[in-house]
Amino acid sequence: MGVAQVIIGVPREIAPGETRVALVPANVAALLKKHKIELLVEREAGLAAGYTDSEYQEAGATLTDRATVFSKADVVLQVQTPGSNHANGDQDMALLRAGQVLIGMMDPLANAKFATKLAETQISGLALELVPRITRAQAMDVLSSMAMLAGYKAVLMAASESNRMFPMNMTAAGTLNASRVFVMGAGVAGLQACATAKRLGAVVEAYDVRAAAREQILSVGAKPVELDLDTGTAEGSGGYAAAQGEDFLKRQRELMTEVIARMDVVITTAAVPGAKSPILVTEDMVKAMKPGAVIVDLAAERGGNCELTEAGQTVTKHGVTIVGPENVPATLAFHASQMFGKNMENLLNLLITREGTFELDFEDEIVRETVVAHQGDVPHARLRGLLGLP
Amino acid sequence: MGVAQVIIGVPREIAPGETRVALVPANVAALLKKHKIELLVEREAGLAAGYTDSEYQEAGATLTDRATVFSKADVVLQVQTPGSNHANGDQDMALLRAGQVLIGMMDPLANAKFATKLAETQISGLALELVPRITRAQAMDVLSSMAMLAGYKAVLMAASESNRMFPMNMTAAGTLNASRVFVMGAGVAGLQACATAKRLGAVVEAYDVRAAAREQILSVGAKPVELDLDTGTAEGSGGYAAAQGEDFLKRQRELMTEVIARMDVVITTAAVPGAKSPILVTEDMVKAMKPGAVIVDLAAERGGNCELTEAGQTVTKHGVTIVGPENVPATLAFHASQMFGKNMENLLNLLITREGTFELDFEDEIVRETVVAHQGDVPHARLRGLLGLP
Known part of the structure; x- marks a missing residue:
């Protein structure tokens, strides 16, 4: 009426x-x-x-x-x-x-x-x-709220697959070292992953291309990874920019390989809405990792941030377990x-x-x-x- | 030589x-x-x-x-x-x-x-x-060292199966309540489960029949659950002891059902080496739980602390997910x-x-x-x- x-x-x-x-x-x-x-x-x-x-x-x-x-x-x-x-x-x-x-x-x-x-x-x-x-x-x-959940769950997935405990433990049977966790991409999912891995007792480092992410990474108890790159040169302008960009990217990959090789767990979170995900972890980087290391790729639905990710699957390649979950918030x-x-x-x-x-x-x-x-x-x-x- | x-x-x-x-x-x-x-x-x-x-x-x-x-x-x-x-x-x-x-x-x-x-x-x-x-x-x-690992992993299993986050979260989309975790048995595995669930941000309570466990439960940041039982009567001696014992156990089950009904996660750790595990969680208690609640039964290998546990399986009964893992330390x-x-x-x-x-x-x-x-x-x-x- x-x-x-x-x-x-x-x-x-x-x-x-x-x-x-x-x-x-x-x-x-x-x-x-x-x-x-x-x-x-x-x-x-x-x-x-x-x-x-x-x-x-x-x-x-x-x-x-x-x-x-x-x-x-x-x-x-x-x-x-x-x-x-x-x-x-x-x-x-x-x-x-x-x-x-x-x-x-x-x-x-x-x-x-x-x-x-x-x-x-x-x-x-x-x-x-x-x-x-x-x-x-x-x-x-909803993208933010669901990303928060995905970042949390990514850490549980990684910890569940890992053959190590996350926290340091001093026991009668010796000291167990804390796991080293590396989070790539410090958006909502990445920061929540940092906070959760930190809660669980891991030593957490994170990387983001955005300089502004540094403070946010620190705020959740993680250590920002800084690559020793000559950004001055890379930021140069003119006709050489593209060629320098290539050098820059190659050097970035080399330094990133060194960082990743130290890690027990890598969590990648660089999902771009509607677009194919950028490759952050190449097959060569996976090869450089420890046996038993774990990658959780939150960008799996869009092709993945790791070259070897298979969407919806957990696979082991070069001794590394690679988890490619789909629709994580639904879990x-x-x-x-x-x-x-x-x-x-x-x-x-x-x-x-x-x-x-x-x-x-x-x-x-x-x-x-x-x-x-x-x-x-x-x-x-x-x-x-x-x-x-x- | x-x-x-x-x-x-x-x-x-x-x-x-x-x-x-x-x-x-x-x-x-x-x-x-x-x-x-x-x-x-x-x-x-x-x-x-x-x-x-x-x-x-x-x-x-x-x-x-x-x-x-x-x-x-x-x-x-x-x-x-x-x-x-x-x-x-x-x-x-x-x-x-x-x-x-x-x-x-x-x-x-x-x-x-x-x-x-x-x-x-x-x-x-x-x-x-x-x-x-x-x-x-x-x-x-080895029983202690492996129990420590099992207690840690039980929490990861529970958190992975749960449809809720463990930590409280205050977000732009409202406040998510922390999960309530209940640990039954405060031995090495149980205390480690308490500590891990606490790390992850859950509200943790624990129960153990041994009075001495109270201090240990508090020391890992959990709250000891005390059942309002007339232990004076139960401790009576003589010919009535058995009958009173039965009353006591019935009352204990009733009170435990009330406790368990409030929980999002129950982790049971009462494994007795070489013997069948005692039943701590009956089918009636499971029925009283919330839909989506999770039980992880660390005693699954010996028959389980929950009446509905199936060793080596994850089953859903009365809307409750019951995880019965075997050889947890091997993970x-x-x-x-x-x-x-x-x-x-x-x-x-x-x-x-x-x-x-x-x-x-x-x-x-x-x-x-x-x-x-x-x-x-x-x-x-x-x-x-x-x-x-x-």
């Missing part, structure tokens, strides 16, 4: 291995308290993440079947939309309909065509990977869903009015940067570029 | 999944420096633990083949002798010969008949599990071999003279408690009892 109240739907995730859920009961309760909306949740949607149907019900959600969630919802929330779910996302695509809004991960930069597909189907799409990295949007940034489904849901809740608070109407205000940078399809069009400047649209 | 020098042999371990080695290169070097002995090591004996043939060679060992190690050695050192290796230990048994000394793990209390077998074959056997828990023998105590083969080797080195220092002769001095408590077979006989009082010998 009165204004049309938006119906929000949360289906169970169907991508293989996807244990997360787009909203947890606490988000349901908070959203229903704030907005005049209806919230449909597919039965058992949260079960794999440790949230029961009765908890959703107590929070005020209406539990129903999958078909009803997709047919009745005005806004469908997913962790993995068909854009990022290449395994069986077409099953979801068949259930979505014109006029709906789809919010979730869409892998937009690697799979820009999905935006076209949504536009053609008259579906509005908001890709969470595109939430801008501005202060106001920090609380909506921490309870907390991952809590954070993902909170990110989603914060975004929805921006898009839904108190009266329960859904509005996309393109004056808002967050909306402009996140919407990949709307009213039959792809309005997003960067995606238009990728798609070759004018 | 002077006195006969004892030849010590270290074969590669053949038990499935056994990655440890009985001596590491550092032990070889130390033993050769101290005693006039010869040391034969089977090629690649240390490889699975991260120790290379060239390291053994540099330490002074003679590398050779398996048959030569067994035929030439006076003293054979193993991690798992045929006494504890039920899978393919008979292959080793066929290579051992009369007059040899065999030192290693033999599972003597559960497999007392192995002592008879050794005696019949005129082999002298020293079971490392029987090293007495006296101060002087602490440096030879930390580098450090496990370092400690095992040091324990072995310390024992050998007691048994070998500077001149390189091997002597069993039955006046020494350590020798008396450890030797299970010698000169065709089973001299060990406790084993004689188990075997029904006079």
